[in-house]
Amino acid sequence: MGLFTTAAQLRPIPRSTRFANGSVSFWFRDLGFPERRDPLPGSADYDVCVVGAGYTGLWAAYYLKKEQPDLRVAVVEREFAGFGASGRNGGWLSAEFAGSRERYAESHGKSAFIALQRAMMSTVDEVISVAAAEGIDADIVKGGMRLVATNAAQRDRLAEDIEYLQEWGYWPDDIHLLPADHAPSLAVADAVACAYSPHAARVHPAKLVTGLARAVQGLGVDIFEGTAVEEIRPRRGGVRPAVITDRGTVYADHVVRATEGFTSTLRGRHREWLPMNSSMIATEPVPSAVWEKIGWEGREVLGDSAHAYVYAQRTADDRIAIGGRGVPYRFGSGQDKDGATQPQAIAELWKALTRMFPDVAEVPVEHAWSGALGVPRDWCPSVHMDAETGIGWAGGYVGSGVATSNLAGRTLRDLILGRDTELTRLPWVGHQVRGWEPEPLRWVGTRVIHGLYRTADRRESKTPEDKSHTSRLAGIATRIAGR
Known part of the structure; x- marks a missing residue:
């Protein structure tokens, strides 16, 4: 797929009569938009103020109130709970952790x-157990994760990745190659290898985040929506940390920044995390006759081994939702308004879908959308609470935030309460990195990296098996990215 998508390339894509692009996400269209909570009524005082009502902020508030019910906790949100990546993601609740293992080991040891x-593996079960305890029906099925390779280079890379992961916390039972006749079946066209990990579950993102928000509010946390945060000020002398909003100022002993892909919108944070865009499409319900050919009875989450990889799930109502990077970055860290994605991204995702499942080619696409995730300059997530300034944060999940945000929420709880625990001693606590380059370097760099990875995938798909190897272009892209 070239840099620009033509009308001819879009024409073969069957579209539902109910097709929508944006409207936040298919997940909210399916669930229905929640009733808006009241905005901040004016300046206020709390023990803890959380900025951002996504998974990270809500989990932090949840665990703080469960542990210490008398804490006065507020969550401030510009739109509504789940408006960002928490309500737009691919629904992968997995033990995957982004970032360089070697970088964390340099400071804390292997x-x-x-x-x-x-801890990430146990977090998958933690989210599932809390959802059950709080009565959150989020279509959760712990079917595990499958990663497929569709050419020889991907097959070799997948085997190398498994060997690598088994040196860094995965045991053979945690991730391994599957035999060709493994049941239940999942028929991906041209698949030459498949790996499996049990540490993953399919979820409905919007149901999870709205259910969590209800649970948090039920514990006595004040959630203020429709309240735009302009600046977070650290403790200065005898003045407590402050959250400056368009509705008033919130003073608190501790302030948690949980803004992920929207961090660049805060004053002074423009280059801290790059808002990387990921796009998705969802089909109409797939006919039962097609499912008989595909399988997917286990409802595993599904990904591939391409450099410009995709991720997918079979939804509770038998659609396929598939996502990937699409057009990954807007100049100047620009933000979308309601989740609309570009025609190029729709075309690329439909091509990936029908390449994996040719029998789905006649099933109309019903929805397309996008969302921004946070990417630190070294691609390593972090969680931190600065005792001197009273400001903490968590994020930079690089697309693996559904589970990681829960681990972050529990860790923030312990940091705010001043506890020395196994969670606060994990190596991502306190990890910091320099900011991204100024424009236009940031925009040019992301475009070059994106193009190199996609060109590498095309070359690998055309290389004969006896000459297969990972394209050198992918290595160049990885070095430019600093991963």
């Missing part, structure tokens, strides 16, 4: 990162 990876 065993510390292995502890972090094992």
Whole structure:
């Protein structure tokens, strides 16, 4: 797919009569938009103020109130709970953790990162158990994760990745190659290898985040929506940390920045995390006759081993929702308004979908959307609470935030309460990195990286098996990205 998408390339894509592009996401269109909560009524005082009502902020508030019910906690949100990546993601609740394992090991040792990876695995079950305890029906099915390779280079890379992961916290039972006749079946066209991990579940993102918001509010947390945060001020002398909004100022002993892909909109934070865009499409319900050919009875989440990878799930009502990077970055860290994505992204995702499942080619696409995720300059997530300034944060999940945000929420709880625990000793706590380059370098760099990865995938797909190897272009892209 070239840099620009033509009308001829879009024409073959069957579109539903109910097709929509944007409207936040298919997940909210399916669930229905929540009734808006009241905005901040004016300046206020709390023990803890959380900025951002996505997974990270809500999990932090949840665990703080569960642990210490007398804490006065507020969550301030510009739109509504789940408006950002928490309500737009692919619904992968997985133990995947972004970032360089070696970077974390440099500061804390290899065993510390292995502890972090094992914590991620238990986090999958933690989210599932809390959802059950709080009565949150989020279409959760713990079917595990499958990663497929569709050419020889991907197959070799997948095997290398498994060997690598098994040196960094995964045991053979945690991730391994599947035999060709493994049941239940999942028929991906041209698949030459498939790996499996049990540490993953399919979820409905909007149901999870709106259910969590209800649970948090039920514990006595004040959630203020429709309240735009302009600046977060640290403790200065005897003046407590402050959240400056268009509705008033919130003073608190601790302020948590949980803004992920929207961090660049805050004053002084423009280059801290790059808002990387990921796009998705969802089909109409797939006919039962097609499902008989595909399988997918286990409802595993599904990804591939391409450099410009895709991720997919079979929804509770038998659609396929598939996502990928699409057009990954807007100049100047620009933000979308309601989740609309570009025609190029729709075309690329439909091509990936029908390449994996040719029998779905006649099933109309019903919805397309996008969302921004936070990417630090070294691609490593972090969680932190600065005792001197009273400001904390968590994020930079690089697309693996559904589970990681829960681990961050529990860690923020312990940091705010001043506890020394296994969570606060994990190596991502306190990790900091320099900001991104100024424009236009940021925009040019992301476009070059995106193009190199896609060109590498095309070359690998055309290389004979006896000459297969990972394209050098992918290595160049990875070095430019600083991953």
